[in-house]
Amino acid sequence: MNFQLSLLVQLQQLDLKLHDLEKQQRQIPERLHAAQSPVDEARKRAESLKTILETVAAERRSGEDDLSAHESHVQKMRGRLNELKTNKEYQAHLFELELANKKKDGLEERVLLAMERGEEKRKELDEVEKLLQELIQTLEREKGELETLSTKLADEVAQIEQDKQGLIASLEKRVHHRYSMLKSSMKLVVVATVQGETCQGCQLQIPPQLVASVKRADDLLTCPYCHCILYYEAALHETPEGVGNEEPVAQEQVEG
Numbered sequence: 125m126n127f128q129l130s131l132l133v134q135l136q137q138l139d140l141k142l143h144d145l146e147k148q149q150r151q152i153p154e155r156l157h158a159a160q161s162p163v164d165e166a167r168k169r170a171e172s173l174k175t176i177l178e179t180v181a182a183e184r185r186s187g188e189d190d191l192s193a194h195e196s197h198v199q200k201m202r203g204r205l206n207e208l209k210t211n212k213e214y215q216a217h218l219f220e221l222e223l224a225n226k227k228k229d230g231l232e233e234r235v236l237l238a239m240e241r242g243e244e245k246r247k248e249l250d251e252v253e254k255l256l257q258e259l260i261q262t263l264e265r266e267k268g269e270l271e272t273l274s275t276k277l278a279d280e281v282a283q284i285e286q287d288k289q290g291l292i293a294s295l296e297k298r299v300h301h302r303y304s305m306l307k308s309s310m311k312l313v314v315v316a317t318v319q320g321e322t323c324q325g326c327q328l329q330i331p332p333q334l335v336a337s338v339k340r341a342d343d344l345l346t347c348p349y350c351h352c353i354l355y356y357e358a359a360l361h362e363t364p365e366g367v368g369n370e371e372p373v374a375q376e377q378v379e380g
């Protein structure tokens with residue numbers, strides 16, 4: 125049974141490694157998303173700034189149109205000054221001109237504000253676009269790295285699957301079945317060593333009689349608490365029984 129147990133221990137190591145690789149594989153889309161979202165955000169910000177810039181430019185143009193219309197109006201008013209007969213009419217006209225000049229100041233202010241706001245937003249847009257370029261570069265780099273990683277992980281998974289098949293071929297059917305059942309119904313670790321009288325799967329003390337049986341390893345024995353298949357580390361390296369010990373996958377365990 126020790127030889128079978130040593131295969132199970134190796135199988136579990138492969139399964140743990142596989143679990144870790146699959147976890148890394150699952151993280152790839154998340155990592156990609158994490159690199160993608162700042163790009164999307166910066167792009168959205170740039171779009172919204174462009175919209176603001178368009179609005180500001182339209183505001184500036186309308187201000188300039190109003191200003192030039194007003195200026196030609198004032199021009200005409202000035203031209204009429206000479207046509208005025210009485211001093212009273214003249215004074216009234218001057219007053220109107222003064223009002224018109226004040227209105228002109230307001231219009232100029234409006235154009236100026238639009239220009240300032242436009243410059244400010246343009247500067248902001250330049251910064252966002254610069255940032256966007258950097259983020260896109262980071263994203264491309266990350267994409268490349270993740271593609272390489274994805275290929276590497278797939279290769280490793282394929283290799284482990286192959287190694288597993290080799291191990292499983294040497295396992296007794298009932299032993300493999302037991303392992304598979306435990307694995308599907310339980311957690312990640314289903315094979316645990318016994319140290320002293322303690323199961324390393326759950327860290328609980330198991331009955332001395334069970335410890336003795338595990339040391340003899342004449343059958344598949346499980347922990348009464350965590351249901352792990354139990355083995356005794358030192359026993360795995362003793363002279364194995366059975367014919368399967370000539371399998372290359374178990375060679376190092378057997379010889380060790």
Ligand SMILES: [Zn+2]
Pocket residue numbers: 316323324325326327328347348349350351352
């Ligand atoms: Zn246990």
